[in-house]
């Protein structure tokens with residue numbers, strides 16, 4: 268028996284495998300399971316909504332499981348990494364190094380050297396980083412291909428996480444980009460273009476479209492200072508997914524049609540050789556994943572029912588509300604119960620097995636009655652789950668991950 272919360276139908280299968288059978292197949296709980304068919308469907312919907320000449324890049328930090336990255340590498344055009352280790356995972360997929368981009372502040376000299384040696388495109392986040400990169404390239408005798416990550420001179424409202432505009436650790440302030448480009452003029456580097464990423468988890472098509480328009484305005488202004496024609500233009504992403512009951516899914520068709528007119532009126536005429544890239548993490552994988560836990564205890568405390576499960580915030584921090592959320596809300600949760608028959612619903616606290624009140628997965632959540640041994644499934648767990656959680660906290664074993 269399966270049920271749902273959050274007003275949306277929730278998967279009781281991963282691929283074509285029922286969650287209960289999958290738990291047997293995996294052999295232990297808790298675990299993460301990712302649905303390759305759901306990922307493929309998501310890529311297909313992006314392909315049909317977005318202009319055909321816009322490339323899709325997967326931001327590996329959303330979920331770096333090697334099998335999943337391998338799967339996505341065949342479906343998308345490029346991979347974006349944010350550490351040397353992610354770069355290795357990306358290169359292992361066989362993706363052409365030139366289709367791997369490396370973003371993020373504080374890249375080490377070792378990471379920059381690795382990127383240059385591999386032929387990965389480096390997204391420059393500061394003048395000092397530019398110097399280090401050029402030194403690494405000179406040392407290796409390689410002409411690196413770089414883009415400048417620009418901290419835009421505008422802000423995008425409605426993002427779950429703002430990563431551009433105002434003062435930022437990300438990118439080079441737009442107004443100082445011409446100066447940086449000047450210092451690169453007489454160095455042996457190929458400055459291919461720009462990367463502008465203004466924020467994450469945005470569910471508002473109108474705002475995303477506006478951000479893309481302002482991004483294009485900005486890079487058109489900056490393009491005069493490029494030494495050669497722009498060949499790379501990463502306009503970011505930030506496409507959000509619905510986590511909470513009141514969230515409405517993103518209107519992808521609107522984003523796509525606004526982008527098509529932006530391409531037609533501004534980008535193709537003014538930047539004919541620029542490859543436009545959209546870079547997405549959670550939108551590609553977030554809804555394709557579940558975190559499956561098992562009820563280990565059921566207890567009543569002063570009238571409240573607690574389901575204690577064998578997982579928790581050490582694996583799925585975001586579902587506990589401690590991953591940058593201002594207000595704690597429940598992620599969608601469902602129960603897979605062994606007992607068939609009549610469904611009795613009850614209001615429960617779903618808590619993890621860590622000895623801290625922060626380890627709360629479901630607050631006053633309405634679920635069918637679950638007994639010890641039944642499964643509790645946390646949905647929307649395909650992005651920023653295991654690797655975005657404090658797995659060492661309380662020293663429990665690391666859960667398995669499977670791609671179905």
Ligand SMILES: *Cc1c(COP(=O)(O)O)cnc(C)c1O
Pocket residue numbers: 326328329347349370464466467468504505506546547548549550650
């Ligand atoms: C984290 C990140 C992403 C992915 O963000 P999502 O919200 O998962 O789509 C994309 N680009 C950059 C530069 C990032 O840092």
